[in-house]
């Protein structure tokens with residue numbers, strides 16, 4: 001029986017993880033759960049799973065949850081708050097597996113804590129690698145942590161590379177192209193948040209849905225892949241594949257290409273991360289290839305999807321540029337979701353922030369946090385101007 005901690009339990013990945021765990025009560029125990037503010041959903045999870053610990057990172061929400069659980073007497077889990085508590089549970093002696101599924105830079109410290117404690121980290125929070133890739137991978141190596149990607153593309157590549165990287169020439173991440181693949185760029189000006197969040201294939205949180213629509217998500221995944229598979233930008237390619245059936249491919253020098261295929265459902269990826277190196281059921285239906293034909297592939301338009309171009313540029317610059325890219329994007333997406341800026345302004349704000357913030361080498365968590373703060377302030381100033 002493995003003790004699982006789900007960081008970001010109330011989100012989309014949290015939901016999918018719990019639904020896979022529900023299928024295997026003999027294998028997994030929910031040891032701890034975290035959320036930020038959604039204490040009502042967390043209360044329901046406490047009543048169903050009876051975790052030993054719960055963290056609401058926002059203190060006010062932790063107090064509300066505590067009060068409500070005391071009244072209902074339905075669960076006697078310990079309610080904690082704050083980032084330190086999050087890191088403490090990620091590194092707890094009784095924790096076996098950590099699902100790192102907090103959205104954004106807020107998930108970095110707890111993922112790093114799990115790596116330093118030598119846990120199995122099922123990494124959905126790509127921002128941990130985008131912001132702190134070198135430090136994070138070093139912590140994984142130094143502490144014999146097990147890092148299993150929970151992103152469909154990286155899981156696909158991880159699965160294809162089970163025999164190692166000898167003879168590998170490149171990896172190719174597939175991208176659905178999002179809801180605006182065939183929308184002319186002029187029409188993107190007036191896109192609303194709800195239109196941007198209506199992803200054709202995947203059901204996800206709102207921030208990552210907007211990132212999919214701008215293709216910044218693919219850009220962050222390119223950076224994620226660079227760290228996970230230790231490959232330079234030149235050996236990482238993106239191809240648009242609207243059906244999201246081929247999840248990614250690896251190319252070998254001998255002309256062979258290996259791909260992993262499946263229905264677009266994160267439960268497959270999560271089940272693999274939980275059961276690795278074995279396989280177990282996930283609740284996902286088997287793939288019907290004939291029913292999904294034809295499978296299409298296109299080269300991405302980097303003028304229309306400027307965020308993807310900017311991510312490649314930031315990766316080539318290295319150091320703090322990737323953290324700057326991420327921070328500016330988080331600020332811009334939040335403003336877009338709040339109807340403060342237009343869809344096409346997201347890339348412009350990211351580009352102007354990248355051109356304004358000075359790039360440095362990153363050698364500590366403090367430097368990452370400082371750069372993140374400067375980049376956010378800069379992006380905010382650019383928006384206000």
Ligand SMILES: NC(=O)c1ccc[n+]([C@@H]2O[C@H](COP(=O)([O-])OP(=O)(O)OC[C@H]3O[C@@H](n4cnc5c(N)ncnc54)[C@H](OP(=O)(O)O)[C@@H]3O)[C@@H](O)[C@H]2O)c1
Nearest residue numbers: 008010011012013035036037038102103106124125204205
């Ligand atoms: N969804 C997918 O299919 C998918 C696929 C691959 C990778 N990912 C990655 O997985 C991560 C989670 O994505 P998601 O779609 O599951 O996001 P989501 O649905 O928005 O859920 C985010 C989770 O993080 C918590 N959270 C939000 N802000 C926080 C903060 N400041 N501090 C601590 N916790 C916070 C939320 O708690 P509240 O509910 O209380 O706000 C919620 O539990 C992201 O990094 C995303 O890029 C997602």
